[in-house]
Each structure stands twice: as C-alpha cells, then as structure tokens.
Amino acid sequence: MASSSHRRRPRPEQDFQWRPVRGPLLAVAAVAVVALVVTLIVAFRPGDASGGGQDRAVSDAGAVTSATPTVPDSASPTSPKPSTASPTPSAGKRTTPPASATPSTTATPTRRATSGTARTPSTTTAPAAGRIRPGTTYDGVATSYDVGNGDGACSFGPTSDVMTAAMNTADYETAKACGAYVSVRAASGKSITVRITNECPAPCAVGQLDLSQQAFAKLAPLSAGRIAITWSLLSPATSDTVSIRYKTGSTQYWCGIQAIGHRNPLARLEVRTGGGWLALTRTGYNYFLSEQGTGCGAELRLTDIYGEQLVVPALAVRADVVQRTGVQFARH
Structure with missing residues (x-):
C-alpha cells in the first residue's frame, strides 16, 4: 500500500481564497522602494542642475545661489561698494581742479604793505620790491635823533647831508631799504624828502621813521617828539651815478x-x-x-x-x- 505524503495538501477552497499572490506584490514594493530612494538621492545631490524640479546655479565662490536672483531696480549686482580704505575727499577741498574749470576772472587785490596801511594801490611794476613798494603810501609815526657825522647802519660813511632817516628794522629788511629816497608828509601838510642811511631798532615800530633832527624840524618842532606821518618811496631826479x-x-x-x-x-x-x-x-x-x-x-x-x-x-x-x-x- 502506498504511503501517504507528509506534506499536507490544502483544501480546494483555500487554493482560491487564502493563498497570497506573493510574487507580483514583492516586485511592486521593490520598484516603489527603489523609486523612492532614487528620488531622495537626486533631490539631495549637490550641483544637480535638474534636481527636485528647481533650477539652481553655482556662484563663482562655489555657493549655491538662485539662477535668477531678484535685484532691486536701484542696485546693480555687479557694482562694487566704495572701499573704506580710500574715503571720498571732503567736499570743498579740491586738490586738482577739473579740466573744464574756467580760470577765475577776479582781479588780484593789491598787496597791502606790511609796514603800514597801504592807502594808494601800487601802479608801478616792481618785480624785485620787498616790503617797501613803489606807488604805495604808508601810515606811520616820525621821531628824531642826532645823526652825528651822518654815518649809520648802511655804512655809507660820514656825510654832510642832513636830510636823512633811519628805517624801522622790519622795513629796513636786512639793508634793502638802504639808499632809498622817501617822501614824508605830516598831518599839517608839510612834506620833505629824506634818504635812508640808518636802521632804527626796537622800540621803533613797523612804519616808523626816525628822522634826523634837521629833517624833523621841517615838519614840526622838536618838542613835539612824535608825530603822525605818511610816507612813500621816490625815484628822484639826480645827476649822480652809481x-x-x-x-x-x-x-x-x-x-x-x-x-x-x-x-x-x-x-x-x-x-x-x-x-x-x-x-x-x-x-x-x-x-x-x-x-x-x-x-x-x-x-x-x-x-x-x-x-x-x-x-x-x-x-x-x-x-x-x-x-x-x-x-x-x-x-x-
């Protein structure tokens, strides 16, 4: 008698109602898992130009930036910011005028003499003039002194000419005033011409002339001591030569x-x-x-x-x- 099989046979109804269809389901599940994994890998992979359906671009520095960034109308993405290492010069302090600048047409003011108040503008060209300029009238004071034999700081030597004067140190200008002829006028209207032969140190002030007693006496009594004057440079007539x-x-x-x-x-x-x-x-x-x-x-x-x-x-x-x-x- 034939022996029976140890594997138990299912009932006929179980073959149609309870047996699961494992092959197709496993295949579908596997496909779904693979698709999910691929989607995740693609979505998170850097540098993919089409990942996740979003367009992306890599900047020059390597950072990921939007391929179409939004830029305000008032700014340019390529315009560099001013460097703080070289600030803009202060307004009003122009070191180099623009090429199109028009030269000023304002007349140069007449230089005022430092030895007194210049009340008459200079009308004579004197390119090498110092503090005492031709065509300029100076305000000052006059005093007097005993000239002795007429010699003085200008080293001209003794002279019989008594119409001389000593110039204050500032206007003496290291002997540049030596030999200059000066017209001196007092408030009374009297005037004289003197030649500068000496220097009058402090306390002689700028603009001051220390006249010989003989010259002072032609303007005012010696007892006046000190008088207000105006004076100016002369280029006199002379028959003398240098x-x-x-x-x-x-x-x-x-x-x-x-x-x-x-x-x-x-x-x-x-x-x-x-x-x-x-x-x-x-x-x-x-x-x-x-x-x-x-x-x-x-x-x-x-x-x-x-x-x-x-x-x-x-x-x-x-x-x-x-x-x-x-x-x-x-x-x-």
Missing part, C-alpha cells in the same frame, strides 16, 4: 662789495664767474659778501627793485675806495 666800494680788508680771496648813489633801492648784486652770474649775500650793514673770493675784482651786475640791470666793468679790488661807474638806474 659808485662801487670794496670793504676794508677785501682781497682777491675775500671781499665785501657795496653800491653807493643808486637812484632806486638795490635788490641784488652779482659777480661774473666762469659759470655765469653769482648772486652775493647781503649783510645788515649793506655789503654783499664773497666769502671764498669768487668774483672779487670781476665784472658786476646790479639789479634794482624794478628789475632793471646795470653791468659794471671789472674794477680793481681797492679796499675802502669809492670807484665811480658812470651808470645809473632809470627814473620811475
């Missing part, structure tokens, strides 16, 4: 040179050298020094405050001797 004097002790190795009798104030004295003209330094005692002897005994060139130049032929170095030149500056 003279040259070498200082005591001068040689070809060291010399001091002085010009005397010039109509207009002297601005510069130069000596001829192998390389051209050399300007010498002026001292407070009105000599131009050549410390190394350069140009001693050579040709000279004199320049007055108006810029006129006179060339003087070479003169022998003769200490303390006045040598005439026969030349003179023009009158202004």
Whole structure:
C-alpha cells in the first residue's frame, strides 16, 4: 500500500481564497522602494542642475545661489561698494581742479604793505620790491635823533647831508631799504624828502621813521617828539651815478662789495664767474659778501627793485675806495 505524503495538501477552497499572490506584490514594493530612494538621492545631490524640479546655479565662490536672483531696480549686482580704505575727499577741498574749470576772472587785490596801511594801490611794476613798494603810501609815526657825522647802519660813511632817516628794522629788511629816497608828509601838510642811511631798532615800530633832527624840524618842532606821518618811496631826479666800494680788508680771496648813489633801492648784486652770474649775500650793514673770493675784482651786475640791470666793468679790488661807474638806474 502506498504511503501517504507528509506534506499536507490544502483544501480546494483555500487554493482560491487564502493563498497570497506573493510574487507580483514583492516586485511592486521593490520598484516603489527603489523609486523612492532614487528620488531622495537626486533631490539631495549637490550641483544637480535638474534636481527636485528647481533650477539652481553655482556662484563663482562655489555657493549655491538662485539662477535668477531678484535685484532691486536701484542696485546693480555687479557694482562694487566704495572701499573704506580710500574715503571720498571732503567736499570743498579740491586738490586738482577739473579740466573744464574756467580760470577765475577776479582781479588780484593789491598787496597791502606790511609796514603800514597801504592807502594808494601800487601802479608801478616792481618785480624785485620787498616790503617797501613803489606807488604805495604808508601810515606811520616820525621821531628824531642826532645823526652825528651822518654815518649809520648802511655804512655809507660820514656825510654832510642832513636830510636823512633811519628805517624801522622790519622795513629796513636786512639793508634793502638802504639808499632809498622817501617822501614824508605830516598831518599839517608839510612834506620833505629824506634818504635812508640808518636802521632804527626796537622800540621803533613797523612804519616808523626816525628822522634826523634837521629833517624833523621841517615838519614840526622838536618838542613835539612824535608825530603822525605818511610816507612813500621816490625815484628822484639826480645827476649822480652809481659808485662801487670794496670793504676794508677785501682781497682777491675775500671781499665785501657795496653800491653807493643808486637812484632806486638795490635788490641784488652779482659777480661774473666762469659759470655765469653769482648772486652775493647781503649783510645788515649793506655789503654783499664773497666769502671764498669768487668774483672779487670781476665784472658786476646790479639789479634794482624794478628789475632793471646795470653791468659794471671789472674794477680793481681797492679796499675802502669809492670807484665811480658812470651808470645809473632809470627814473620811475
């Protein structure tokens, strides 16, 4: 007799009602899981141009930014911000004018004399003028002193000319005022002409003239002591010519040179050298020094405050001797 199988056979109804269809369900589930995993991987993968259905772009710095960023109308995404290391210059302080700037047409104001109140604008060109300018009237005061033999800080030497004056230190300007002719007018209307031969140190104030007693007496009694004046530079008529004097002790190795009798104030004295003209330094005692002897005994060139130049032929170095030149500056 045949033996029965140990596997139990299901009932016929169980074959149709209770047996699960495992193959197709597992396949569908597997497909769904794979699809979900793929979707997640794609959605979170960096740098994907189509991930998650959103367009993305990578900036130059590597950060992910929107491919179409929203930019306000008033800003540009490519315009750099001003650097704080070079701030904008302060308004009103322009160091370089724009190329289209039009030169100012405002007239340059007349320079006021520092030695007093300039009440008459200068009308004469004087390129080398110092503090005392032609065509300008100065306010000041006048005092008086005993001039003795007439010598003074300008080192012109003794003189019988008593119509002289000492200039205050500021306007003396290291002897630049030496030899200048000045018209002086008092409040009374009286006026005189004096030549500057000396310096009046402090307490003489800017604008002050210390007149010889003889000159002061023509404006007011000496007992007045101090009077208000106005004064101005003159370029007088004269028949005199310029003279040259070498200082005591001068040689070809060291010399001091002085010009005397010039109509207009002297601005510069130069000596001829192998390389051209050399300007010498002026001292407070009105000599131009050549410390190394350069140009001693050579040709000279004199320049007055108006810029006129006179060339003087070479003169022998003769200490303390006045040598005439026969030349003179023009009158202004």
